[in-house]
Amino acid sequence: MAASPLDIISDLENRELVSQLAGGDELKDHLSSGSRTVYCGFDPTAESLHVGSVVPLLVLKRFQMAGHKPIALIGGATGLIGDPSFKTDERQLNSNEVVEQWVERLKPQLSQFLDFDCGENSAVLVNNLDWTQDYDVLGFMRDVGKHFSVNAMIQKESVKQRIEREGEGISFTEFSYMLLQSYDFAQLYKRYNCTVQVGGSDQWGNITGGIDLTRRMEQNQVYGVTVPLVTKSDGTKFGKTETGTVWISANMTSPYALYQFWLNVADADVYRYLKFYSFLSVNEIEEIEQSDKNSQGRREAQGILAAEVTELLHGSTGLTAAKRISDALFSGDIAQLTNEDLDQLELDGLPCTVFAGGNKGIVEVLVDTDLAKSNKMAREFIGNNAINVNGQLVDSVNFELDVSNALNGKYFLLKRGKKLFHLAKFE
RNA sequence: GGAGGGGUUCCCGAGUGGUCAAAGGGAUCAGACUGUAAAUCUGACGCGAAAGCUUCGGUGGUUCAAAUCCACCCCCCUCCA
Numbered sequence: 216m217a218a219s220p221l222d223i224i225s226d227l228e229n230r231e232l233v234s235q236l237a238g239g240d241e242l243k244d245h246l247s248s249g250s251r252t253v254y255c256g257f258d259p260t261a262e263s264l265h266v267g268s269v270v271p272l273l274v275l276k277r278f279q280m281a282g283h284k285p286i287a288l289i290g291g292a293t294g295l296i297g298d299p300s301f302k303t304d305e306r307q308l309n310s311n312e313v314v315e316q317w318v319e320r321l322k323p324q325l326s327q328f329l330d331f332d333c334g335e336n337s338a339v340l341v342n343n344l345d346w347t348q349d350y351d352v353l354g355f356m357r358d359v360g361k362h363f364s365v366n367a368m369i370q371k372e373s374v375k376q377r378i379e380r381e382g383e384g385i386s387f388t389e390f391s392y393m394l395l396q397s398y399d400f401a402q403l404y405k406r407y408n409c410t411v412q413v414g415g416s417d418q419w420g421n422i423t424g425g426i427d428l429t430r431r432m433e434q435n436q437v438y439g440v441t442v443p444l445v446t447k448s449d450g451t452k453f454g455k456t457e458t459g460t461v462w463i464s465a466n467m468t469s470p471y472a473l474y475q476f477w478l479n480v481a482d483a484d485v486y487r488y489l490k491f492y493s494f495l496s497v498n499e500i501e502e503i504e505q506s507d508k509n510s511q512g513r514r515e516a517q518g519i520l521a522a523e524v525t526e527l528l529h530g531s532t533g534l535t536a537a538k539r540i541s542d543a544l545f546s547g548d549i550a551q552l553t554n555e556d557l558d559q560l561e562l563d564g565l566p567c568t569v570f571a572g573g574n575k576g577i578v579e580v581l582v583d584t585d586l587a588k589s590n591k592m593a594r595e596f597i598g599n600n601a602i603n604v605n606g607q608l609v610d611s612v613n614f615e616l617d618v619s620n621a622l623n624g625k626y627f628l629l630k631r632g633k634k635l636f637h638l639a640k641f642e
Numbered sequence: 643g644g645a646g647g648g649g650u651u652c653c654c655g656a657g658u659g660g661u662c663a664a665a666g667g668g669a670u671c672a673g674a675c676u677g678u679a680a681a682u683c684u685g686a687c688g689c690g691a692a693a694g695c696u697u698c699g700g701u702g703g704u705u706c707a708a709a710u711c712c713a714c715c716c717c718c719c720u721c722c723a
Contacts, residue, residue: 480679481680483679513679514677514679541678544678589690590689591688592686595672595687601671601673612691632673
């Protein structure tokens with residue numbers, strides 16, 4: 216099913232995964248005429264990658280499947296600076312310790328998708344701190360800085376609003392980010408003969424900067440591919456739910472929550488996301504779309520997408536768990552859950568809050584579980600008939616969770632609204 | 643260093659002495675309708691059961707009364723040096 220080296224760009228184009236190509240047909244020839252080395256950088260800006268940032272990483276995997284050698288670069292250096300591209304304001308610098316910690320978290324995440332043991336085109340993991348931390352200031356300014364024209368830099372679309380718009384500004388620190396990323400490309404060319412950089416479409420300016428610098432410092436032509444940022448058809452921000460960002464770390468976003476996130480994708484987006492996030496062929500995806508069109512009611516695509524992505528990120532165990540919880544909760548048959556099922560729900564990552572000390576009033580419980588952010592909101596939810604306990608509608612703010620009624624002697628399954636569940640566990 | 647503009651509740655943004663917990667929009671949440679959609683409609687949206695309490699960059703002050711006036715300080719932007 217892997218695309219042959221001949222058509223990786225065509226496959227990406229068919230998946231609408233190409234935003235811009237630096238190099239055009241020459242790049243296509245370059246990729247089809249042999250196994251090349253391709254890199255994509257990820258800055259440590261949080262404890263985990265989120266679903267949006269994983270698209271370029273999957274593209275890197277697609278390159279590897281097509282026979283090329285991928286380099287996943289961790290921005291241990293650039294993460295200390297902060298990329299200003301299309302950001303509306305200057306960001307707070309993170310401390311060295313924090314960035315270092317995030318670098319460590321990022322390593323396994325980047326590694327999990329790529330094959331590091333497949334001979335010639337095995338993946339490589341690098342950190343740009345390795346070639347920047349000991350570079351002396353004067354040397355850097357003379358060797359690298361001299362190749363950049365400030366006149367050209369301030370023309371870049373990615374920093375335009377920071378420079379032109381009143382009320383915004385940009386520090387020299389962030390402004391110089393481009394030099395570092397450009398230098399990365401030149402270094403990777405030198406060290407690994409890396410000739411292609413992949414990045415989000417917001418990285419265009421940084422990528423072309425690297426192409427120019429590599430030409431000047433290494434006298435060689437290299438190329439770039441940008442991947443569109445994932446958007447939603449309704450214009451809202453992709454990758455967020457009521458509980459916040461959807462992370463790829465199972466500790467931060469449970470497989471169940473991830474599965475639910477994809478299951479709730481809008482019809483208008485789901486086929487595009489299948490192309491972005493699954494390794495199903497474009498033909499297979501089109502067949503799904505066709506079959507959905509011909510059938511009534513709920514589409515199947517969301518379920519397929521949810522299954523594909525959950526399995527990709529958390530393996531078949533994660534997927535099974537996510538499905539099991541989803542089936543149990545949304546079948547409406549909460550009373551039918553066995554004791555083992557309940558224990559399993561907790562293990563599978565359904566949010567759970569532990570209580571001690573006997574019966575508790577519903578308002579207090581809602582606040583303690585974060586299902587309501589204040590007593591007032593808790594009362595309002597109850598007033599709106601939005602709260603369920605063990606499948607029963609709560610109709611009074613005086614309702615008490617009576618431990619003698621707990622499922623399996625300790626659990627209460629709380630539901631707020633239509634699809635937000637939480638376990639209360641009494642000990 | 644100088645001149646000017648600005649910092650309002652999650653975001654944008656009105657408010658220039660009482661009628662202000664603070665217009666309007668967005669986001670968010672809940673309900674109805676549905677497919678655990680979309681669109682639409684309804685409601686909520688600082689805390690508190692309430693009385694009331696705490697908010698408008700910070701600190702002090704004027705006043706019966708301040709987001710609004712005064713002083714000092716901090717931060718951001720633009721232009722000049």
